[in-house]
Amino acid sequence: MEKEKKKDLIFSLAVIAFVFVAVVVLENILPRTSMLFTVLKKGSIYALVAVSMNLLNGFTGLFSLGQAGFMLLGAYTYAVFTIPVSQRAAVYQYFDGGIIQFSLPVFVAIILAGLVAAFFAYLIGLPVLKLKSDYLAIATLGFAEIIRALFQWDKLGGLTNGSNLLRRFPVFKSSVFPLAVSGICIAVIVMLINSTYGRAFKAIRDDEVAAEAMGINLAHHKRMAFTISSFFAGISGALLAMFQTTVQAAQFKSAMTYEILLIVVIGGIGSVSGSVISSFLFIACSEWWLRFLDNADTYIGAFHVPLLRPGFRKVVFSVVIMAIVLLYQRGIMGDSEISVAGIRKKLAARKAAAAEKKVSK
């Protein structure tokens, strides 16, 4: 048993190493502008925020729609604290160079982004986590909208640059960076889910009354799940800022939360691997694979393909999503996970079945 566990771990690490090597090699072969890298970067960022939302919606049973707000907090925290001092006068041109006149190292700022989001989550969690299901969703959605409005307020301009862009902060060039950061964060979330606290979260999801009667402090555990989920949403916000190279509060609309919710639902509520797979599929479809539908001048031979025009991609994309939801009513993965141990067990079972067949023949 222990030996097999070790084997599985080594195998998993080998797969991860292979993926990273492959990404590095591809980055040297393919042109920099290839859409593959956009998908890898944005996909890994969305994977992280989707998994963090799944921790809340899928594993703790708290229907929250504040994810875009916490990403905004993370993105702004990262941007505000990393713009080089020499660039601040140019960025904060309407606000006398801003009130912060120092900058932090990238990694410190990323962690700070998570902490700020977590801190706000803790505060907002005190009143709103008493609410249930739809009411909680509305309260968190409201919070996200308030945050977005607040960050565009001129009076806070010294910190947030009002409704103007924040830019010229350090960004990443290689897709290895977001993949690695998201990978580590998702690994931590998975470890949390498999720990005694994760089991308590699932108990709250399955039956709150029974969970409380068995000594699980509901308020404490819900707040914990909410804060941790927001911490990782904040980190993904920081990564998104780096990906976009600019930050503006107006980008973090509730539509962004719905996109993430869509990813979680399609991947399977309560499945981490489902969320990861569906993030990459979602980003690949919306950014890359369906692009050709936007080209109005498409000819097959002499035949002018009708209907195609800018924006048509979104129509097809919606149909694809509806089809997926109809075909996989509990999402691509349901609530199961892909794991090395699971695959090994399945293979072993298949082998045993085949051997039995041979014997019976």
Next chain:
Amino acid sequence: MSRTVLEMNDITMQFGGVVAVNSFSMHVDQGEIVSLIGPNGAGKTTAFNVITGVYPPTNGNVFFNGEKIIENHPRGKMKKLYAGTGNGKYTEHLEPTPDMITKLGIARTFQNIRLWKSQSVFDNVLIAKHLRRTSNVFSATFRLNAAEEKRQREETAELLNILGLYDVRDNNCTSLPYGLQRRLEIARALATNPSLLLLDEPAAGMNPQETIDLTDFVGKIRDDFKLTVCMIEHHMDLVMNISDRIYVLNFGALISKGTPAEVQADPAVISAYLGEDE
């Protein structure tokens, strides 16, 4: 003279104008099996919900192992509406949540089975061990509590062995037959290391054989785990066989108490169950 484990004084639970439990007092001594019986809607489960902190009582208090754990008195709107007795006798306001009560050592099962449906039999019991943890969220996430985790798993396996659920440990809890689901609920309650076990209709929906098994089973876990048991039950054979003492409720009020023989002979009980002679 054995020690009193649980003591309820003048517990009244009033929802608006409806008095679910009316000035009910009872006590349970160390090692006893005490039953709470009465017709449907008599307020038995409400009494359990008051003890376990689900509802703060309107009036009265509860002692556990000599320590006052719950106390309340009519306040606000209830001051005018209050229909029970003992008003003004209690002044403190002590309103713990169910998890705090469980931590003190009172565990319960539910009338309508409330297992964690997506979890295996093993995990249902393991999760109930969560409240006796010493780890915090960081040490648990980064597996610094491996020793505790291992110990919890061993204890869970042992508990399942004693209760005869070890062979089905990996099954989903909803796949078990009804009787075993009830037994699993008891296992889960025992996993919290209680000294007082509250069973809410443990024999509901069981066939006669399962009920006979349950009678032996409740006695056995009482002795094995050095428990005190308080139970709500409709199954009279079970109640009369197993109980040391019985409290009878009707329309929220206590109508009789005593040993099974005394209660069976009490005319008030007979009329509550069978109706008055015309």
